[in-house]
Amino acid sequence: MKQADRTIIEKMIGYCDQISAMMERFGRDLESFRQDKAYQYAVSMCILQIGELINRLSPEVMETNVQVPWRLIRAMRNVFAHDYDRTKPLTVWQTITEDIPALRAQLLSMLDEESDTRQ
Incomplete structure (x- = not known):
């Protein structure tokens, strides 16, 4: 894995962690x-x-890493960026409580696998 990809994945994990921190803070x-x-x-x-x-x-x-739903995540990003008024709180809630933890685990696994292959 290129260092640039590794850095991007680490940033994505950071955003997953920020969501978790907000859930702790707000409820x-x-x-x-x-x-x-x-x-x-x-x-x-x-x-x-x-x-x-x-x-x-x-x-x-x-x-x-076909196990990660890249297209779906990108599509959701487009809704948030261009059509935010279409989003429903329940959909966002399900995303942060179900999809984000799963994504975080997948991203961590990708980094772990990459570390194993470098050793």
């Missing part, structure tokens, strides 16, 4: 999320940034 329940626009906007910006970072990954990384 880990759907009702808190629905009631707080700042909470919604904050996690949405992190999701948008994750999607933006995907655009910088090399095709090789995406082709060798």
Whole structure:
């Protein structure tokens, strides 16, 4: 894996961690999320940034890691960037409670596998 790809993946993990930190700060329940626009906007910006970072990954990384739903993440980024008023709090909530932890685990696994092959 190229260093540039590794750096991008580390940044993506950082945004996943920021989402988790916001959940700790604002609340880990759907009702808190629905009631707080700042909470919604904050996690949405992190999701948008994750999607933006995907655009910088090399095709090789995406082709060798087909378990990651790159296209879906990129599509969600486009909705956040260009059609935000279409997003529903429940969809965003499901993303941050289900998809983001799964993505974080996949990204960490990619880095672990890459480290194993370098040794």
